[in-house]
Amino acid sequence: MKNRVVVTGMGVCAPNGVGLNDFIRSLQEGTSGIRFHQELQELKFSCQIAGKPIFNDDHLNKYFNSLQQRGLNASGIVYGVMAGMDAWKDAGLTMASKETPDWDSGIIFGTGILGVDKFRESIHLIDEGNTRRLGSTSVMQTMASGISAYLGGILGCGNQVTTNSSACTTGTEGVLMAYERIMAGKATRILTGSCSDSGPYVWGGFDAMRILPNAYNQEPEKASRPMSASAAGFVPGSGAGALVLETLESALERGAHIYGEVLGGAVNSGGQRGEGTMTAPNSEAVQRCIVEAVENAQIQKGEIDVINGHLTATGKDAVEIQNWSAALERSGTEFPFINSFKGMMGHCLAAAGSLECVAAFLQFKEGQVFGNINCEDIHPEILEVVDATKIPRETIAYRPKIIAKASFGFGDVNACVIFKAYKNE
Known part of the structure; x- marks a missing residue:
């Protein structure tokens, strides 16, 4: 077992x-x-x-x-x-x-x-x-x-x-x-x-x-x-x-305090093939990583209610949103809440993933989805995919059930992990 x-x-x-x-x-x-x-x-x-x-x-x-x-x-x-x-x-x-x-x-x-x-x-x-x-x-x-x-x-x-x-x-x-x-x-x-x-x-x-x-x-x-x-x-x-x-x-x-549960995830690489390069992700690889993470965690795509993305504040942010939408087969108001903490921290490079994983788990603890700053002018290509209400500009009261956290790194390497709120059983 x-x-x-x-x-x-x-x-x-x-x-x-x-x-x-x-x-x-x-x-x-x-x-x-x-x-x-x-x-x-x-x-x-x-x-x-x-x-x-x-x-x-x-x-x-x-x-x-x-x-x-x-x-x-x-x-x-x-x-x-x-x-x-x-x-x-x-x-x-x-x-x-x-x-x-x-x-x-x-x-x-x-x-x-x-x-x-x-x-x-x-x-x-x-x-x-x-x-x-x-x-x-x-x-x-x-x-x-x-x-x-x-x-x-x-x-x-x-x-x-x-x-x-x-x-x-x-x-x-x-x-x-x-x-x-x-x-x-x-x-x-x-x-x-x-x-x-x-x-x-x-x-x-x-x-x-x-x-x-x-x-x-x-x-x-x-x-x-x-x-x-x-x-x-x-x-x-x-x-x-x-x-x-x-x-x-x-x-x-x-008798330890439990912040939440790790259900599983996936890692892969786009091989710097197709549209993938040292600095740009291969969209097919990103989507595969997300789908494989969902399958490994043994959940349904529709169960994810919050995403913490990689979202670095470059021209690739819209592409990342499109990849999430394609992988989860969700868009508009059916898309999960999504946020990026890099608006407050910057891109902390190798430290980014761990800092953002901590922040993701804190949303379970606080019963909140933390807001996105500096995106009052959401990119129009993102709004074609996601309803604006799913990109909260301020922290909202909402108790997440399942959070997907992903990082897409230099060298066309990807990781996606699935977290779940823990309830005493």
């Missing part, structure tokens, strides 16, 4: 909120975490705005001691540790003893690029012949698996501890990887999530590609405009989201 898998803990380090309470409030009120960055202006970026988590040293001291902070760059690994430890605590779990690992608990925590500032600092020291000044944490901070290794050591997890990386799809893919391992009986619980570095060395390539908006440097909160006719490109973001997945049996035995 396959194990049922539920979510019992969550944590966030997001541009629009560090910690669940601040994050919930921002989502409910439509508060943007996108800000002007003087550094980007000085470096002559066209887009001088971005989403970056804001916290102070007092907050950092809650997660890292003075020794750990020595030589530690405040980037993706910091965001990931903060979100991951918060999720573990939120689930009511404790660290394993110093002598024996927790063999039943694992970590799947993804990233796109990690420790880029530390890597740059290391190169500089090496070129100057100062290798000995690199410090003991330089390797951990610059290897992709540094985040899962760091969390694994803090928590003492003895099951699978690994890092996945699939561009913007990373976080959503990680949820499915954790779900599949727990469902198959190979682990009791897994901390999953993803993180992304911040700063010019991460965002510079996108600015060079001219796919970021450059007309909103004086009005950063208005720049990220998913589903809008005036969308001018995605705003880069950073941060981390984390979720604790575990068997329903374990959660009930512990």
Whole structure:
């Protein structure tokens, strides 16, 4: 018999909120975490705005001691540790003893690029012949698996501890990887999530590609405009989201709070064939991914009542809506409610999927569908498919039953996961 898998803990380090309470409030009120960055202006970026988590040293001291902070760059690994430890605590779990690992608990925590500032600092020291000044944490901070290794050591997890990386799809893919391992009986619980570095060395390539908006440097909160006719490109973001997945049996035995259930999902790739490229999705692959996710979750297409899309605020948003409509065979007023949280966070790259999965589950908790900001001028091609009432501009009171969450990433890779509200049975 396959194990049922539920979510019992969550944590966030997001541009629009560090910690669940601040994050919930921002989502409910439509508060943007996108800000002007003087550094980007000085470096002559066209887009001088971005989403970056804001916290102070007092907050950092809650997660890292003075020794750990020595030589530690405040980037993706910091965001990931903060979100991951918060999720573990939120689930009511404790660290394993110093002598024996927790063999039943694992970590799947993804990233796109990690420790880029530390890597740059290391190169500089090496070129100057100062290798000995690199410090003991330089390797951990610059290897992709540094985040899962760091969390694994803090928590003492003895099951699978690994890092996945699939561009913007990373976080959503990680949820499915954790779900599949727990469902198959190979682990009791897994901390999953993803993180992304911040700063010019991460965002510079996108600015060079001219796919970021450059007309909103004086009005950063208005720049990220998913589903809008005036969308001018995605705003880069950073941060981390984390979720604790575990068997329903374990959660009930512990008396844990249950945010919701993971029913299943699918991952695939368009192979960069047909209309699919490194930066554009293959629509056939996207539709297949959605359909396969529905089938894997053993639900009907008509049961999905809320979608949290990828929807990055580019010209491809209308195509994504068309793909959802074709895959679910629903349109007009029959289309589910749909939202994108990137209007408030920007596109947090590898962290996007996990942050948005956390936000999706919070809609179960709050009995709400969070609104879409900056889409007062919904793209006309979207309105040909979806009734405007299905794209709420403000948070509405509605208790979702089944939420579909998808991410469609750089390299033509896709992931779609299906979540369900949990009721005591």
